[in-house]
Amino acid sequence: MEKRLRDYIKPRAKMMAAGLTIKAGGSFLELLLPYILSMIIDDIVPSGNRKAILIWGGVMVICALLAWIMNVAANRNAGMVARDMTKSLRHDLFEHTLYLSCEKTDAFTIPSLESRLTSDTYNVHRMMGMMQRMGVRAPIITIGGLILCFILEPVLGLVFLAVIPFMLVVIYLRTSKGVPLYRGVQKANDHMASVTRENAQGIRVIKALSRTEYEKAHFAKANDELKDKEIHANLLMAAINPMMNLFLYAGMIGVIILGAYRVNAGLSEAGKILAFMSYFQMISHSLMAISRLFIMYSRGMASCERIMEVLNTENEKNWQPANEPDGDPQYALQFKDVSFSYLKVKDNIQHLSFALKKGETLGIIGATGSGKSTILSLLLHFYAIDSGAIYLNGKNIKNIEPDALR
CATH class of the missing domain: 1.20.1560.10 (ABC transporter type 1, transmembrane domain)
Structure with missing residues (x-):
């Protein structure tokens, strides 16, 4: 109200x-x-x-x-x-x-x-x-x-x-x-x-x-x-x-x-x-x-x-679940065609996709400003992605309560 x-x-x-x-x-x-x-x-x-x-x-x-x-x-x-x-x-x-x-x-x-x-x-x-x-x-x-x-x-x-x-x-x-x-x-x-x-x-x-x-x-x-x-x-x-x-x-x-x-x-x-x-x-x-x-x-x-x-x-x-479709539960973490822009002018991340099963690791390297911290911020849902989806244990992070996600 x-x-x-x-x-x-x-x-x-x-x-x-x-x-x-x-x-x-x-x-x-x-x-x-x-x-x-x-x-x-x-x-x-x-x-x-x-x-x-x-x-x-x-x-x-x-x-x-x-x-x-x-x-x-x-x-x-x-x-x-x-x-x-x-x-x-x-x-x-x-x-x-x-x-x-x-x-x-x-x-x-x-x-x-x-x-x-x-x-x-x-x-x-x-x-x-x-x-x-x-x-x-x-x-x-x-x-x-x-x-x-x-x-x-x-x-x-x-x-x-x-x-x-x-x-x-x-x-x-x-x-x-x-x-x-x-x-x-x-x-x-x-x-x-x-x-x-x-x-x-x-x-x-x-x-x-x-x-x-x-x-x-x-x-x-x-x-x-x-x-x-x-x-x-x-x-x-x-x-x-x-x-x-x-x-x-x-x-x-x-x-x-x-x-x-x-x-x-x-x-x-x-x-x-x-x-x-x-x-x-x-x-x-x-x-x-x-x-x-x-x-x-x-x-x-x-x-x-x-x-x-x-x-x-x-x-x-006042968070409410977005009721987005879930992903493949065999992956502990999955980024699926994720794009994001801070200023909504030029994408800071374009069409990022990767999937990790439980126990697997992934190293991300790059220069300052390449988007390493941004990926983590998107994973914790500090920012909403512009397109694509992010899944945690097969569940879309938009359906996970922020306190539980973080």
């Missing part, structure tokens, strides 16, 4: 739901604070009722403390959910990787698998944590703040409402461009890790053959490719923040100017303007958080796709 990220979220759904509920409660309490402040300034202070001022001031303090406690509790819960989910994901990925055939491992490459086990799982962890911390709070603050703005000052609310479409366009651009860019960064990172691994493993050969300068240039090319893609992705993502600020502060200036005229004309009150400014800042920060959230989401989903690509690849743990 094809694995998806939701398969790892589902076992922790109750814990996540509890955390999101607590986070939502804290967000609603935060929204009450400017509204209570407006009521104190416009209604209670002019009446001169000190007791009411102290009572409502105490209510504000209690709401602020409760909001803080609930946000801290929700954030800790989000961290635990993200940690446990990523631990399970990384465990399954590592286990699945161990059972990949050599052919599948070569297709992914070891540096790419290492990158998926480390940086990709880390990106998914950060995405899950951020989605729980800000994925509920930011929309509640944004939507709830807008509703309260219209309740307090409908005219000033229209100013802010006019700015939001521009900000949504910016967020959409960030999302649509982010995932492909960060997917390219991860591929460049895989290539960089591959080059580094090759140099570390072959350092003696490099020195012996005086290939130092060539390998330096090879490394520099991979490094420059990664650097250029990182810079391009980060510059595009970073350019969006100033655009968000431009629209936010343009709306803020409009609110201040219009609000001053309305207070001067007696159409509004100072407390409402102060509350509106507070809501405006809260909504602004929430929209900026949503913008950052989309960056994290872009990275996380690009990494998640790479992880699921491995997890949904067939491996030897």
Whole structure:
């Protein structure tokens, strides 16, 4: 069955739901604070009722403390959910990787698998944590703040409402461009890790053959490719923040100017303007958080796709017999017209045939790269042959369980 990220979220759904509920409660309490402040300034202070001022001031303090406690509790819960989910994901990925055939491992490459086990799982962890911390709070603050703005000052609310479409366009651009860019960064990172691994493993050969300068240039090319893609992705993502600020502060200036005229004309009150400014800042920060959230989401989903690509690849743990016809049982080992190619372009072994009865031996000699190790790898079914058949005691090795064969 094809694995998806939701398969790892589902076992922790109750814990996540509890955390999101607590986070939502804290967000609603935060929204009450400017509204209570407006009521104190416009209604209670002019009446001169000190007791009411102290009572409502105490209510504000209690709401602020409760909001803080609930946000801290929700954030800790989000961290635990993200940690446990990523631990399970990384465990399954590592286990699945161990059972990949050599052919599948070569297709992914070891540096790419290492990158998926480390940086990709880390990106998914950060995405899950951020989605729980800000994925509920930011929309509640944004939507709830807008509703309260219209309740307090409908005219000033229209100013802010006019700015939001521009900000949504910016967020959409960030999302649509982010995932492909960060997917390219991860591929460049895989290539960089591959080059580094090759140099570390072959350092003696490099020195012996005086290939130092060539390998330096090879490394520099991979490094420059990664650097250029990182810079391009980060510059595009970073350019969006100033655009968000431009629209936010343009709306803020409009609110201040219009609000001053309305207070001067007696159409509004100072407390409402102060509350509106507070809501405006809260909504602004929430929209900026949503913008950052989309960056994290872009990275996380690009990494998640790479992880699921491995997890949904067939491996030897779920081995099933191929039901191939068996050979002649009088031979202990038989290669019958076997051909094989690593890259599927040119055969590394062509039409190889030999048969050995029990007690017989066969010596295979040849130059480096002639296929001696390849024959042994095919016998142990590390790689699947392209044509022909291999029999062990008359039984096709495709019908023998890998653990028993090896």
